[in-house]
Amino acid sequence: MIEISKLTKTYDRGTKALRDVNITIDDGEFVFITGRSGSGKSTLIKILLKEVEPTSGRVVVNDMDLVKMPRRYVPKYRRRLGVVFQDFRLLKDKTVYENVAFAQRVIGESSRTIRESVPHMLKMVGLSSKYKFFPHQLSGGEQQRVAIARALINRPEILLADEPTGNLDPHNAMEIMGLLEKINRRGTTVIVVTHSHEIVDMMKKRVITIDRGMVIHDEEESGYRYED
Numbered sequence: 001m002i003e004i005s006k007l008t009k010t011y012d013r014g015t016k017a018l019r020d021v022n023i024t025i026d027d028g029e030f031v032f033i034t035g036r037s038g039s040g041k042s043t044l045i046k047i048l049l050k051e052v053e054p055t056s057g058r059v060v061v062n063d064m065d066l067v068k069m070p071r072r073y074v075p076k077y078r079r080r081l082g083v084v085f086q087d088f089r090l091l092k093d094k095t096v097y098e099n100v101a102f103a104q105r106v107i108g109e110s111s112r113t114i115r116e117s118v119p120h121m122l123k124m125v126g127l128s129s130k131y132k133f134f135p136h137q138l139s140g141g142e143q144q145r146v147a148i149a150r151a152l153i154n155r156p157e158i159l160l161a162d163e164p165t166g167n168l169d170p171h172n173a174m175e176i177m178g179l180l181e182k183i184n185r186r187g188t189t190v191i192v193v194t195h196s197h198e199i200v201d202m203m204k205k206r207v208i209t210i211d212r213g214m215v216i217h218d219e220e221e222s223g224y225r226y227e228d
Contacts, residue, residue: 002025018043096131141169164176164192165177207219
């Protein structure tokens, strides 16, 4: 569960990125976070990733208080999260298999575990036949599938996807969203930051809309909110 209460973030120049934000996300939910550019969406994700510290308020993720968390615990906390970005962030000189395996090597998993888990994950994202390919040999949609496999390989409780379809054509975008929905059905909490009206309107999930740093809408099975 994610519990955010009275969260405020003010940057050095006095810019208020978040103002008194209150959000609760239950285990296993699928949630869209929407809003125009500069609304505070990215700041919220950075706080959840422990990349940015809030000015005030409380953020608790699976019983861990991020505000009080000592720095030495941050790497362990981040391993419990899966993260997918708009620009894929794959290692260009590594194959599909090596990109996914890298996430396990970083945390010291055994070679045997890697040999067993990576093929299984590549099968789940539909890339078993391309495990020897390099990123430049893949389409944008395929690269994002690799990024999702890498994010999931360590069995995170929460998947954070920041504009995961931003660089994809409509067909590939919908395929990626279908994959995220499949992952959610397996029990993973999925949080997607997006400005895609089409995806939000079609998926009919919970939608949290942020504008000028404030939550202005929070509705179940909703669509994209158009603000003036």
